[in-house]
Every structure is written in structure tokens, then in C-alpha cells.
Amino acid sequence: MGRNQRRSHNILITGATDGIGLLLAKAYAARGHQILATGRRSVADDEAFFGTPSITYVTADQSDPEHAAQTITSTLSELGWKELDLVVLNGAVGWVGPPEEESTGKISEQIDINFKAPVHFALALSPLLFQAKGRLVFIGSSAITKGRGGFATYCATKAALDGLVRSLAEEWRGRASVSILHPGPTRTEMLRKAGVDPGWKRLLFTAPKRVVKAIQVSIRRGEQRRILSRFFCFRCRFTWFQEGRL
Amino acid sequence: MKALVTGAAKGLGRALTEELLQRGYEVIAADVETERLEDLGIAHGGACSIRFADMSNTSSVLRLLDSVDGVKFDLVVLNAGVSATGKFEEIPTFAYDKLIDINLRAPIVLASSLVRLQAMAKGGKIVFVSSLSHAMGYPGASVYSASKDGLAQYAKSVRKPFKKAGVRVLTVFPGPMVTEQAEKHAPPGSSAEKRMAPEKMARIILAASRRRSRELYPGYRAYAAMLLGKTFPTLATRLMRKGIFDKLDGPVY
Numbered sequence: 217m218g219r220n221q222r223r224s225h226n227i228l229i230t231g232a233t234d235g236i237g238l239l240l241a242k243a244y245a246a247r248g249h250q251i252l253a254t255g256r257r258s259v260a261d262d263e264a265f266f267g268t269p270s271i272t273y274v275t276a277d278q279s280d281p282e283h284a285a286q287t288i289t290s291t292l293s294e295l296g297w298k299e300l301d302l303v304v305l306n307g308a309v310g311w312v313g314p315p316e317e318e319s320t321g322k323i324s325e326q327i328d329i330n331f332k333a334p335v336h337f338a339l340a341l342s343p344l345l346f347q348a349k350g351r352l353v354f355i356g357s358s359a360i361t362k363g364r365g366g367f368a369t370y371c372a373t374k375a376a377l378d379g380l381v382r383s384l385a386e387e388w389r390g391r392a393s394v395s396i397l398h399p400g401p402t403r404t405e406m407l408r409k410a411g412v413d414p415g416w417k418r419l420l421f422t423a424p425k426r427v428v429k430a431i432q433v434s435i436r437r438g439e440q441r442r443i444l445s446r447f448f449c450f451r452c453r454f455t456w457f458q459e460g461r462l
Numbered sequence: 463m464k465a466l467v468t469g470a471a472k473g474l475g476r477a478l479t480e481e482l483l484q485r486g487y488e489v490i491a492a493d494v495e496t497e498r499l500e501d502l503g504i505a506h507g508g509a510c511s512i513r514f515a516d517m518s519n520t521s522s523v524l525r526l527l528d529s530v531d532g533v534k535f536d537l538v539v540l541n542a543g544v545s546a547t548g549k550f551e552e553i554p555t556f557a558y559d560k561l562i563d564i565n566l567r568a569p570i571v572l573a574s575s576l577v578r579l580q581a582m583a584k585g586g587k588i589v590f591v592s593s594l595s596h597a598m599g600y601p602g603a604s605v606y607s608a609s610k611d612g613l614a615q616y617a618k619s620v621r622k623p624f625k626k627a628g629v630r631v632l633t634v635f636p637g638p639m640v641t642e643q644a645e646k647h648a649p650p651g652s653s654a655e656k657r658m659a660p661e662k663m664a665r666i667i668l669a670a671s672r673r674r675s676r677e678l679y680p681g682y683r684a685y686a687a688m689l690l691g692k693t694f695p696t697l698a699t700r701l702m703r704k705g706i707f708d709k710l711d712g713p714v715y
Binding site: 317339369382386 | 520524549550551555558559562566567570571573574575577578595596599600601602603604605607608609610611612613614615616618619620621622623624627695699700702703707
């Protein structure tokens with residue numbers, strides 16, 4: 217397969233009903249790839265929701281990682297996909313507030329959705345990834361660059377993913393590539409879902425479209441780890457001429 | 463002076479409990495294997511009280527908190543941890559679930575609850591036991607090292623907010639020790655000579671817990687490994703692969 221030749225890839229994206237996941241799924245679908253999108257919400261009509269027939273959606277609630285992983289693997293076999301070229305584990309939730317006020321339920325929820333579920337998915341999807349020498353991409357958060365008192369557990373789960381990638385990339389070297397991209401604050405609904413309104417500060421956040429572009433560029437370049445700073449996202453506006461494989 | 467040690471039955475937790483008892487602390491020692499702590503209870507009388515706590519189970523962790531209601535701790539060592547070694551895809555999911563619950567969820571729940579319930583004395587210290595793998599990476603125990611990275615990040619995040627509540631935080635990154643757990647997870651044929659005795663580790667940790675240290679890489683070997691891991695992260699992880707992952711026999715969990 218030549219570098220500039222396009223072929224349709226099989227792509228799995230989690231957390232694709234909103235924000236970065238949704239835009240990423242649409243962007244890859246527009247490039248002619250086949251997408252399996254997952255999320256917590258139930259979607260009545262895939263084609264009407266995503267606006268393209270190449271995205272299949274399945275409800276997989278990550279707060280029950282075992283069940284979600286089973287749902288995904290059974291859907292993959294229904295679709296007849298024998299290999300996966302790209303998996304983007306993007307689904308996550310947050311909670312904002314002082315760490316001592318964080319309830320046990322919220323702590324468990326974040327650990328299950330942001331850390332346990334990706335581990336389960338990586339485990340369940342590894343045979344299909346090895347088949348295609350595919351790429352497993354985790355979406356982290358640039359919050360891990362320093363201590364964040366306001367969302368300590370969220371930050372811990374993202375740092376855990378960062379550590380996982382470091383070791384797993386070395387373990388899987390030659391069989392499948394593993395990487396993590398850490399977007400900064402993005403103008404998505406995540407904070408609102410976590411029960412916080414960033415107010416005017418939202419204007420400082422990067423536009424999701426630009427973050428998705430930056431993610432795509434990083435994936436295309438095969439970077440193992442990248443903090444997607446505002447500058448990097450900005451630079452990605454000028455990379456339209458790169459026709460890569462993905 | 464009152465202290466709480468989790469995972470106190472063996473290894474580093476046991477050494478810490480013994481050392482604290484010798485220094486005259488009243489210690490609440492929590493573990494699943496309470497029968498292995500009975501001799502300490504007998505030897506030290508009322509100073510050592512033993513509690514059953516299964517860190518993989520949230521309700522058991524909350525029961526432990528209920529049972530220490532009203533106590534003001536000067537020192538809490540969140541030491542309980544397990545590992546799972548082998549190829550990532552050869553270890554079953556239930557082992558990973560348990561590992562994440564014990565290594566990451568339990569210490570987070572305990573630390574946040576202790577501060578919320580004001581169970582820490584003024585100037586009290588919470589010690590998170592992470593791992594040297596935080597600096598080096600650990601192919602062959604990727605989820606273990608991930609959970610320890612998560613814990614290290616949590617400790618870093620809560621340092622400031624907890625300080626406002628009068629609680630200080632120390633993160634320890636111990637290297638390999640001569641313990642049952644290390645024996646179980648080390649690659650076959652590896653020598654125990656370069657590993658540290660848990661008793662020595664306990665003394666270093668307690669000394670640091672009295673200082674204002676925030677992070678501790680105990681021993682010069684761990685410190686050197688940290689410097690290597692921070693300056694040449696890829697090389698360090700590759701060395702860990704050569705030294706450990708390539709020599710592993712099969713999954714141990």
C-alpha cells in the first residue's frame with residue numbers, strides 16, 4: 217500500500233456522540249473510511265445523527281467496562297471486521313471541585329470510564345489491531361502537565377493512560393503502535409456535563425475543529441505522545457496539503 | 463501520635479507498622495490478611511489495632527473509615543498495592559479491575575474521605591506509595607505502572623488543596639524490594655542482592671515523612687534510575703523491557 221494511496225480503513229472511535237469524538241468520526245468518514253462509533257447515549261437513526269452512511273453507531277456505556285467491551289467486540293464481528301486500522305479511545309467524563317468533596321461514586325465513575333474501560337477495550341481489540349498492525353490512540357488531557365487541585369481524579373486517570381501508553385507502546389513494538397494525544401481545554405460540552413460553566417474563559421479554549429485537525433495530523437505522523445498545545449493546534453491549520461494514509 | 467497503614471500484613475506495610483510501633487505510635491493496621499498481623503497485636507498490646515479492609519471493595523474501604531471515626535491521624539500511609547505482570551493481553555480483565563481498584567481507587571477514596579471527615583491531625587501527613595516505574599515505565603506490568611502514575615498525579619494535584627486543610631502530602635517511589643510480592647513478580651533467576659530490604663525502606667520513608675519533602679526516591683539506586691528515566695525516557699523504558707519484559711515466563715496476577 218503506497219503512502220499516498222487512499223484505501224478505506226476500519227476505524228473505531230469511542231465517545232463519539234459529542235465533542236472531539238463526534239467531529240473526529242465525521243472527519244474520518246468524510247475521508248472515505250468506515251467508522252464504528254460508540255457512546256453512552258442511544259441514537260435512533262445512525263445516518264440521520266451523523267449525516268453519513270459510513271458511520272455505524274453502537275451504545276456502549278463505559279461505566280460498565282466489561283459489558284461495553286463485549287458489546288463492541290460482538291458488533292465488530294457482526295460488521296465482519298477482521299482487522300482494525302485505527303482505534304481512538306476518546307470517551308471520558310470529568311468532575312470539577314475540591315478533591316476532598318469528591319464523592320466515592322464520582323471517583324469510581326471517573327476511574328471506570330476514563331481508565332478501566334480503555335484498558336478493557338485495548339485488551340479486547342488487541343487481536344484485531346495486531347492483524348492490521350494498526351494504531352491504538354488514547355486521548356488524554358494536557359492537564360497532566362502539572363498538579364490540578366480542581367479535578368484531581370480526572371487528572372489521575374489521564375496520567376494513568378499516559379503511563380499505560382509508555383509501557384504498552386514498548387510491549388507492542390512491531391505489532392501495533394500505541395500513542396496518546398493530550399488536547400488542552402477545548403470548546404466542547406465536557407465541562408458543562410461535569411457541572412461547571414467556564415463562563416467567559418470558554419472563549420480562550422481551542423475550537424474543537426482545530427483540536428480534531430491536530431489529532432488527525434498527530435495520528436498521521438505516528439507520534440507516540442504529544443501535548444496538543446494551543447500553538448500546535450493553530451499550526452495544524454496549515455497542514456491541509458499533507459495527504460497521508462489516514 | 464496515631465498512624466494508619468494500609469496493606470500492613472506483609473512487605474513494606476509490615477515493616478512500616480513495626481517501625482512505627484517501635485517509635486511509640488499507636489498504629490491502626492489494615493489488611494485483608496488480618497491473621498498475619500495477630501502476632502503484632504499480641505506483642506504490642508493496645509498500641510496496634512488490627513482492622514480488616516479489602517481495598518478492592520469500596521464498601522469495605524468505607525467500613526474501615528467508619529471504624530476509625532473520631533481518630534485524628536498524624537500519619538497515614540496508603541501502601542496497599544498489587545501487581546500483575548506478563549504480556550498485557552495475557553492477563554484477564556478481572557485481574558486488571560482488581561488492580562485498578564486496589565492501587566488507584568482505594569487510595570483516592572481514602573485520602574479524599576480522610577480530609578473531608580477531618581480525620582487528619584493538624585500538620586498530619588498522607589503518604590502515597592507509588593512506584594519507581596513512574597520514572598522508568600514498566601513493560602510487562604503496564605497497567606500496574608499506569609495505576610501508579612495515576613496515583614502520583616493525584617498526589618501532585620491534591621498537594622495544594624490539602625495543604626489548605628492542614629494536611630501535607632508525600633509521594634514515595636520505591637524501587638524493587640526483598641518482599642513476597644517482588645519475589646512473585648520478578649522475572650525468574652533475577653537476584654535479590656540489589657533490592658532493598660523493606661525495613662530499610664520503612665526507615666527512609668518515615669524519616670522523609672518528618673521532613674517537608676514532597677517526593678521521595680528512596681535510596682541512591684532509585685534516585686539514579688529517576689534521573690535516567692527523566693532524561694532519557696525512551697531509553698529507560700527500553701532497558702526495562704530488556705531487563706524484565708523479555709525475561710518474564712508467563713502471566714502472574
